[in-house]
Structures are given as C-alpha cells and as structure tokens.
Amino acid sequence: MNLLGVLPFAHSLLTSAVQPGDTVVDATIGNGHDTLVLAKLVGETGVVIGCDIQASALTSTEARLQKAGLDKQVSLFQIGHEKLATLPLFVNSTIAAAIFNLGYLPGGDKGVTTTGKTTIAAIEQLFNRLKQGGLIVLVVYHGHPQGKKEKNELLAYVESLPQEKAHAATYQFINQKNDPPFVVAIEKRAKFHL
C-alpha cells in the first residue's frame, strides 16, 4: 500500500476536478498514461486535447488509446504546449483541468526536455481558458540537469501567483533521496486573465 504516492495524488486531483463531458488538456502526452486517465474521466461526450513535441509520443499514445477504445474523445497535436493557443479547438474551449509531466519522455531522447520558459508560457495560456475552479496539475521530474533549473523557475512563478486569483499548492516527499518527483497544483479561484 502506498497511501502517499505522488501519481495517485495527481490522479485523485484530476478525478475531483473533471466531470463527463468536460474539455481537458494533457500538455505532455508522453506515453499516454495520463491521456488515457483523462479520456476515461471526460467520457464519450468530452474532449481531451493532447500535445507533445515528439512524434513517437503521439504514436504510442494513439496506440494506447485505440487499444482501450478511448481514442474518439481525444485530439492529439504534435506541438510544444507553449503553442496551445494556436489551436482553434483550444481557444474555443473552456478547460476543466490540465496535466503536465515535466522532464523528458521516458524511453525517449533524454536531451529533449520541457523547460521553465515554455512550461510557464503554457500555464498562462491554460489559465486564460480555465474555468473558475479549474485545475492545472504538474508532476515535476527534476532529477536531470535541466530539471533543477525548470523546477526553480516554475516554483518562483507559481509562488508569485496572486492568492485572490489562484490557489497554488505543492505535494512532495521530504525524506527521500534521488530527487523524487513532486506535484504542483494550481486552482483558478476567479474569472480573470493573467
């Protein structure tokens, strides 16, 4: 039993925030594990917008979704998440929740990582489309050289969010070696644009 696991916590947040029929975003589809979770949560009447910069991520995610019979509600795009606002589907939607896995694609090129600058750009675009009470969940893998820098930039940004506009919280292990991943969660408190 692992009551305190980081991934179960991230998924329980998504489960709390997402209803059938909602539109949600997987900002880093990777191998599609979270895309599948989101596709189940929104159901056939919902929409999952998924993006990833690497073609292999789209291939493996598409295969995973088809195998589970959950591909119909998912639209995948080979773009970096900092370009979400270029997607008509995105800019015409109200978003209930979004998830990021920050770091590199497991099993892929470890030189291709998310960065603080592009992650923060994506958070801002998401925030402006998020409904009141909507949630952005980030699972931060920072055990690689670029990871420390991204972690620090992300935390500095999130700590600066005005508390009347957003709740921002972290969930992390504090007695583990080897840079365990941790969760950053941001809830939109009021209708506003950053």
Place this chain on the structure above:
Amino acid sequence: MNLLGVLPFAHSLLTSAVQPGDTVVDATIGNGHDTLVLAKLVGETGVVIGCDIQASALTSTEARLQKAGLDKQVSLFQIGHEKLATLPLFVNSTIAAAIFNLGYLPGGDKGVTTTGKTTIAAIEQLFNRLKQGGLIVLVVYHGHPQGKKEKNELLAYVESLPQEKAHAATYQFINQKNDPPFVVAIEKRAKFHL
C-alpha cells in the same frame, strides 16, 4: 469550490487509511472536529483514543460527540500526547492512523501550545504502535511565535526518517500570505521500532 484545501486533504488521507473497527488516535482533540471524523470512520466497532492537555477541550469534544451519538467508541484522556505510552488502552492497541492539529486551542489560551519536543515524542510513541501502512497526519498551524520553532523542529525530524521505514510528505500552499497551515503525512512502510 476549494479542491486544494488543507483540511479536506487531511481528512481524505484519514479516510483512505481507516476502516471500520480500527483503533485510531486524535492526539490533539481541541474542539473535537477531527475526533468526530475519526469516530465516524471507525464506527461502533472501532476505538478512538483522544487526548488533550486542556480540560475545556475534553468538555467541548464530549458534548460534540454526544450530540452526534458517536461518543461510545471514543475514550478521552486529559494528558499531553507525549504521554500516550502511559495509557494501557494505547500500548495494547495496533493503531491505523493518528491526527494532530499543532498550535493552540482555537478559542482557548493562546499561551498553551504544542511544542516540537512533545510532538516528536508523541510521533515516536505512535510510530511504534502503528500498523504497517498506517498513517500519521499533522496539520501544522505555525502563525504564532512558538509555531515557527515547532515547525522547524518537526520538519528536521521528519526529513530524517529513513525512507525504507517511512514515507514522509508535505502538502502546502505556496502562494499565500500569513503562514497558512500545512500538512505533514507519515506512512509506516515496514514493521519496525524507531
């Protein structure tokens, strides 16, 4: 809606860890809010051991439990939680979960607060009676002078717990002013004594 609230998070951890019939501990009954939550979770076949150093805490908690018809499964003791191991009921039980609210009694004497030393003593006594997979949840109110010291002592202790024996995690808001309370959660991973 407040998906990220600290108290709902603490209660969801208790709900995950506690089954009907379990024995649990409220280490700081205060006005009895958590005692009531625990009494519901363990049900009529379970046991809640509650303690507080202040007589007024026992009086208000007893009244709250009686009003809800949930007093039968609760045993209250007017002792500091660092003396849990003096209670025969405690030392003869296996504990599924425990909760602490650190700080002073709301509405009571603000000069009477929990301290790092006694809190850590209680955690050690609890850990030795905790089942494998059992959970200790601490809600840390640190917006008073003694609170900073207790917070620092507690975090230093929890960060030092060996990761093969315990998972220790924090959940906290990172963009709020005025020292918002945060959660420390400790899960026992293996049968062992500290």
